[in-house]
Amino acid sequence: MLHEIPLYTISVEVNERTYTEKVPAQMTLLQFLRERLCLTGAKEGCGVGECGACTVLLNGKAVDACLVLAVEADQASVRTVEGEARDGELTLLQRAFIEHGAVQCGFCTSGMLLSAQSLLEKNPHPDQEEIVEAISGNLCRCTGYVQILEAIEAVALGREEGG
């Protein structure tokens, strides 16, 4: 350590695996995920909670990981984009993002996916307005959002059809 900074022990479940680590008070959840756990799927686009590129699920809720301190995630469960596919099997949303052309540069993609996932888990049949609202905190400069909205809608409708 460069300075004598007090450290705090936290225990966090990330993608169903528990990590016990000592962290300084000012470390954000985003830094913890990216630098300590090398889970770099969540990106830093602004560092001040304005762009949504760092969106992860904290106890099931979509949050900007740059605005959450690592110590706040003690005893919490975190999901990042790396934990979404199981055994090489993509989630419906991941598949839909590829098929609908919802990805361009890909820097906002993990945050978009988790904002959408959070919506669909709370509300499997959102209407268009609810989908627009759910990703309105996630900035994308490439796609113009339309194909992202179409991908999410396709999943929402697919579930409806599947009963």
Place this chain on the structure above:
Amino acid sequence: MSTDQEYRYIGKGISRLDGLEKVTGSAQFVHDMAFPGMLYGKTVKSPHACARIVSIDISEAEKMPGVCAVLVGRELPYKVGIYMIDKDILAKGVARYQGEPVVAVAARSELAAEEACAKVKIVWEELPAVLDPREGLALAAPLVHPELASYSYMKGVFQPQPGTNISHHQKIRKGDAEKAIDQAEIVWKTQFYNPPVQHVAMETHTCIAHALPGSQARIWTSAQSPFTVRNLFSACFGIPHQNIRVHVPYVGGGFGGKAGIHLEPLAYLLSHKAGGRPVKLTMTREEEFGTIPSRQGLYSQFTTGATRDGKIVSLIATYIWDAGAYADYGVNVGRAASYSGAGPYEVPNCRIDSLVVYTNKVFGTAYRGFGHLEVLWGIERNMDIGARQLGLDPVEFRRRNVLRPGAKTITGETISEHTGRVDLCLEKVAEEIGWSGIQTEEERAQARDSGKLRGKGVALLHKAPAMPVFTSSAALLKFNENGSVDLLTSITDYGQGTYTALAQCAAEELKMPIERIHVPWESDTALTPFDWQTVASRGAFMGCKAVMAAARDALQQIKETAAQILRAPVGELVCRDEAVFVAHRPEERLSYREVVMGYSYANGNSIGGPVIGRGHYIAQGLTHLDLETGQGLPALDWTYGAHGVEIEVDLETGEITVLNLATALDVGQVLNAQSLRGQIIGGVVQGLGSALLEEFRFSPQGRLLNAGFVDYKIPTSKDLPRKMSQHMILTEQLDGPYGARGAAEHPMISIPGAIGNALCDALGIDFFELPLNAERVWLGIQRQRSVLQNTLPRAIMLPQAIKLPQTVHLDRGGG
């Protein structure tokens, strides 16, 4: 003309090859990379628009824990630049814009580097700044670069004016514009303004540089053009090209902002000073706005003459670019925008003066569409204003003047049947929005009671790649043991879909499944073949041409080996379904797998060898533009287009809702339907940002006031048009791959003009400045009310006149 049935992959909506890595979070950006022993760089920046550095004290910063290197400008005898070598790596003597790096630190953590930066003491003496390019042209204006005469620059292309703030003066002279104006039946004058804006790629600029023994450098960078980084890096330090290795992995958006060289030299110098440990230098979002270059501002002014029946006879345009502190791509923006600077119209007499002016602001660089969104904002509003002067419908006025086969452009190029059809684009969007002419004042008055007014507008666009005459691409198709192929290119796919298009092209040409074509997502100047730059909508065009050539080369190699084995002439062999066979005896066949690594006969004798297809393409027939007249052939291909919009304006808030937005582009041929749609929608929405939301705001002292997403808004999912549609016109480009032409930048061009024209239709108010945000529109509505009530003169609606100072002698007549 080619049709879809002929192709297995071209034109189809193949999903992008990198989708899987991106949706699983495994795609690695420079943002995500780290190396053992890596340090983090941070900079101290100028707080002033223009100030002399009296002294710098770094003694305390050097003692901070974890600090490995501190650099100041005076120890760096280097200058960098793409067209004009005018920029120090850290400010020396004078800082020329607020946000310019002055001191740099490398430390073991970002926090340690930041803390060290806070300990740097700089004494400043503020100097008079040039904050408005129009004032910068005045004889008495302070000089942003008094040493301009001593700078190296690309001669024969650019024309800096030492003793002024002009880094480039581009002239276009066709016919006798003044005489034609004097004789025109109708003449009108207009002027417009575009503010500087930011690209806002989601991944900010970042790079890792590693200074290695023996003057070697390795660089990993979030950049568009690895070979340009290498070339400019080599020129800057005098390190030979082969000693510099530039890697470009996944890039989180570029839009032109990552086209040139940015942080790489500074990161390298920090690494060097820190004893050769790798250094990562990443811009914060605030630095991305205030330190990294932006799209430069523009003041434009037009005098247009037409016949009474609506044929344009002359256009005189002056473009004054607010280029900021360094030239970067700005000089080329001023150049490229000029040869498109009369719009897609036949203008028999034309004079354009495009002046790129240094100011003490964050500097300009390439941004998607490269000067075209800027000049076409004015050009397309000018067309609607002209139509009103003439008493003509704006669509009809355009119809009478668009470039058609046989017409000559303002640089003397003759339009052919295959150049593209802007007239068809115009008709398509007019139809899509149900164009029925400008509303009358009575119609507006009737609607006014509802509190919301609707309006429609159209705007045309055109653009050709802005690139040197020698622009080239290369591709390698390297066969693997199982007969699959690695496609190597140094074009960068930062989201456009180019790699998927190249793979489609390779699969089409090699007659094999696209699943067996692999494009490694990393350019590496030591391993992937040369490519000039990934800019200007030329990647898919020139990249596909190179891949087609490489495929021909590979198939020839396969056939030459197979001809020996099959005992048939090469000319009678055919390749299909990953196999080579004799045309009239298809059962005599060999799979690619059997041939591509060499073939062994039963007795062990072997022939052939690993197949590597090599292909290249260089732009054909381009010429330099004459320095005095701008005449010549600058364009690889012209892509034409049009937007039609219907909007609704809330009279109480000034807010604009886009109800319908139709886009038509003459793309020649669709390469990938899904990516093309993505490029168009993405570009249109980015254009809406420029039209409705985005602008840099500066304090009177030249400090950037909105360097973050709180005060600088880009479109979100809530800001989309209610309806959007995309329409392709397919006029085959004869030298384009499968007849295609570039289309990645064009969708954002002319969005502001279409919205501005619709706004005028809705309100009967001309707006001349961007963005058309709620505040500006609301103020316009209030002024109109005052004018209607005769409390304000009508003249207040016009922006400040562009006064050309005495230093600029705009010579009359053709050269």
